[in-house]
Amino acid sequence: MDTLAALSDDALIDRLERGAFSYFAEYTNAENGLVADTSRDQSPCSIAVVGFALSCYPVAVERGWMSREAAAAQTLKTLRFFWSASQSDQPDATGYKGFFYHFLDMKTGRRVWQCELSLIDTTLLIAGMLTAGGYFDGGGDEPELRALADALYRRIDWHWAQNDTEIAAQGWKPECGFLHYGWDGYNEATILYILGLGSPTHPLLADSFGRWTSTYQWENMLGKDVLYSGPLFTHLFSHAWIDFRGIQDKFMREKRSDYFENTRNTVAVHREYAARNPRGYEGYGRDFWGITAGDGPVHQDLRENGRDTRFFGYMSRGVPCGPDDGTVAPWAMLATLPFTPEAALAGARHLLDAYPQVCTKDRFSSGFNPTLDDGSRGWLSEGWYGLDQGLLVMMIENARTGLIWKILRDCPYLRIGLKRAGFGGGWLSP
């Protein structure tokens, strides 16, 4: 096989897109459609990864990696599982009030780890279901598939998840009720609010989006104006499904920007931060960035340059306010392909050239820290995370053909949600 570095840009991204997609073939339970959170032994299913997988099957069909029938059959199996899985307030159910628990047993589909009923992860799952429902518009398995996707979306009680407050809770547990993580400020929850507002059955209250966005901060930092959020993934997740080019809500109208442009500017901030490299981490530079949520080293008492620096393990890292321990997510630069193609390609190529070990089987690992050099050229996260692979497939595809964006533009719930959130202009114009 050719080395990645020798490939043309088109061939390179094609290869990496397919490599990322291949994660789903390898780590899905074909019986129920559940997908493992990571490639590691005993990994449970993450419902968010299932959402990404469902969004990627149409890509595979279009690219000829899967037959339409096989993709529809796999999708239908997945939707049937979620539709019939137990929904109750019992601690080992699969979901409750239409939402699902974050992590499920790969075989039984029941809740594991006493994890939370997760709003954001259910959102990513249902976004995948709506993508499937939008794409598979034919006969055979497809009418049932569409009906199930619709029913699963309608079943979600978003209003309940507001818990009589102004904004959505972040989760719920049968052991202790609603969870609030204090999600002030911009983050990946835009799609949660939009799908929550679009529901014809149990929508979020109309002003919830306004309440949430009132915690936004518009900042000039490192030479750019941005709606600030530190971790890069928060500027990507909602964009995997929603084409934010040219549409604006009240906040973005006021700032004469849009969320797409904001991600572009955020990439500029990340690159500038990496070039300045204030903490002097190994490797950082204009083509080595991508600081976000992901796996990282855990070395409690390692003294780096004399200072007691703790490494953070799996967590959300951010720029420029931190936290930053010298760990980057190797997939992240390429995932910005729709926004800043030159930066994405230059970064990905530099990474593959300088540290080829971050990409095995054409899949990027979740975390890499060249500063922590124990003689093996830096710390590298073991295996792969499904979330990273799914996001990368969708982002590459959106950059190449805009496929996912096109499917979701035609989703009536999404359009209604956007309008209720105050979005207008561009492709939303009548």
Added chain:
Amino acid sequence: MTGNPAAPNSDQLSDEELLRRVRPVDWENPRPKGTYDLAIVGAGPAGLTAAESAKQLGLSVALIEGNRLGGNSLNAGSVPSKILVHAAALRAVLREAEEFCVSSPDELRVDFAAVMARIRRMRTRIAEYHSVDRLRHAGIDIYFGKAQFTTPDALIVGDARLRFKKALIATGAYPRPPNIPGIEEVGYRTSANIFNATDLPKRLAIVGGGPLGCELAQAFCRLGSEVTIVQNDPKFLPREERDAAELLSWSMARDGVIIRLNTTVIGAHMDSGVKMLDTIDYQAKGVVPADEILVSIGRVPHVEKLCLERAGIAYDREDGVKVDDFLRTTNHDVYAAGDVCMSHKFTNVAEASARMAVHNAFKSEQSGRSHLTIPWCTFCDPEIAHVGLQVWEARERSIPVKTFTVMMQDVDRAIIDRQGDGFVKIHVKEGTDKILGATIVASRASEMINEMSVVMSAGIGMRDLADVLHIYPAQSEAIRMAAVAYKKDCAGHADHRRHSSPDGISSK
């Protein structure tokens, strides 16, 4: 830990001197001299400031204190905590000495008893500026004892009846008692008595992640305690913005503080001589073992036992004495200042509100507390300081706001000092150069925020601020850099407008 062998003597002297300054043991209250122009209840920062302001106006003043002069700030708050924080910071710096190519001593021993003795000595030293002798010399009648209003224009202290033309309530606030089953039996400390501890607790559990809880968590950890801090909210410092609070979390975690956010303390019990806090969080129930428990969950105003009803003064146990914008209570001859009525329970606010109350009571032109520009600071490392509006407050008022952020890691002096953690954020009303507020996270944010306070009080905008010469290299240069970023941004927008002119002709 053993104390310095020479310490007890000098400490004893220091303690005696402190009492001479703040509460002489052989004190006898004076006889009231007719009707006082101003009777002040409480001699903390607000009461002392009010007394001095009133004397400057040539008024007759009675100052009544139930405990010691200086109030919470001197005796249990700002002053002692900062001494502890300073010792802890010094130890943290010494641990990093090698970073600056200076070898650190092999053993960084902390003599905790000596640190506490230093607190008492410093307290004695600072108490001199408002000592009983000085106040008496200034012609202020000091009464020690509990005050109670008897009528709208009189109060009693012991057997003395004081009539007044105007009165000021400045009784402050006290640590909020915890509502935790079993904690009274187990025993705990608050800010009122933590500084009386003589031994460094091996394990310290702190309940509450407000400013004092965070300051002491980091300080005790750096001095050598194993500290767990339990906070029921998802973040520390509820008054601060997300990034500032998060930076503090990481900083405390790096020091080794065990952080339990989103965690509620539901009980306390003893187990084999160890204090145990029972907790519940999103994961499960848990316990925090500790040798000492510090409860720091806010402060409640001192309003009880004053017989405020007899003077027609409305109050609320939670919010304190009810005052209008001019600090006047429902009895129009009685004012209030400081922690007893202000939501910002800080020494600087207590003093400012006291000056304002005295002025409003005796002068025709009135000034309102809503116009105060209030800077505050949490003295962790890095320090977290704020002045003016927060972004969310501006947005709630529909003021469009843009923040100019400079990272300390981009400021030369901070790079040199290896103090790059933090930022300067200046919040500006969009479309203008008017500064609405600022948040500074930096090693010396408490000093830097004062520049922003001056700038805002003087009405200096970002344009002019950008042209003010600052010392180079100094960390406060970050403030000017933010103003320069503002100017650049304006130039960029002007440029952008020129380039996108309707006729499409670039003016370049």
